[in-house]
Amino acid sequence: MAEFFQMGGYAAYVWPVYALGILVPLALAVQSLADYRRQARLADALERDAGGRVRRAARHPDMESAP
Helix, strand or coil: CHHHHHHHHCHHHHHHHHHHHHHHHHHHHHHHHHHHHHHHHHHHHHHHHCCCCCCCCCCCHHHCCCC
């Protein structure tokens, strides 16, 4: 088992790469979740300040064929 953890003498190079391979995606997930929550709070505050949910304006009859 000790030989597995020593990785044939390359443990100093292999284990940090494994750590980065786990930590970087985990950090990105945490950052994305925090940003999502921050943006949701901002949207709620903007809707509250606007007096409710803001809806799109009605389309002009000439624009009905446009997406």
